[in-house]
């Protein structure tokens with residue numbers, strides 16, 4: 658058997674395969690443990706992860722209806738988290754939306770005989786009108802919209818909501834009535850919104866099926882292809898195993914402003930910092 662019993666594809670595992678088939682093989686087929694850090698300095702990276710988790714928990718409870726006054730203990734004293742929280746409370750578009758709210762929603766669908774799952778930070782359903790997927794990103798800076806549109810997360814979450822719509826909402830939801838909104842603590846006033854379409858749904862379904870099909874057709878006796886883009890390896894925990902370097906990429910690169918470099922670190926942080934739920 659190629660994959661473990663009960664294995665389900667996530668946006669992170671599919672992104673791993675899209676970025677580097679060998680990384681997918683090591684992580685999910687071989688279950689290789691390899692101690693290495695994704696970004697330096699380690700303390701700062703781990704702190705970002707913990708802050709992101711705390712923020713996600715706060716928003717989940719708030720969206721479940723817990724009053725702000727009862728969230729003080731969970732909020733804690735970290736000024737960074739408290740600042741994010743204030744910005745979140747000022748996210749007028751979100752708070753003014755009518756409809757049913759489903760924070761930390763897990764969705765599952767069949768794709769080509771495999772199970773794919775998604776952990777949505779928040780789904781707001783306005784019956785007969787519109788469906789909004791929200792995703793909180795707590796690391797800086799904000800990526801380019803074109804880059805984010807091509808991430809597997811965007812592809813999978815929009816496709817998933819369209820796919821499970823009839824079961825979830827009791828009615829077919831046209832893709833044109835589904836939007837995904839990324840909200841960044843680094844730029845709370847400028848969320849990035851992606852409006853789905855029928856054409857994009859066909860395209861994303863084909864892309865996801867292609868990725869899943871390639872994985873399932875993989876031969877576990879062979880070494881799967883290593884990415885040709887070696888800049889990905891700087892933030893990959895397997896870099897020494899693959900003889901692609903020893904030293905982790907630096908968080909300072911986020912401030913360099915060179916998209917080509919910054920994107921690779923952002924990609925690593927997208928999975929490590931805000932992948933809450935799996």
Ligand code: SF4
Pocket residue numbers: 677679680681683883884889890893894895896897899901
């Ligand atoms: S170090 Fe590079 S080649 Fe090896 S698994 Fe990671 S991304 Fe792929």
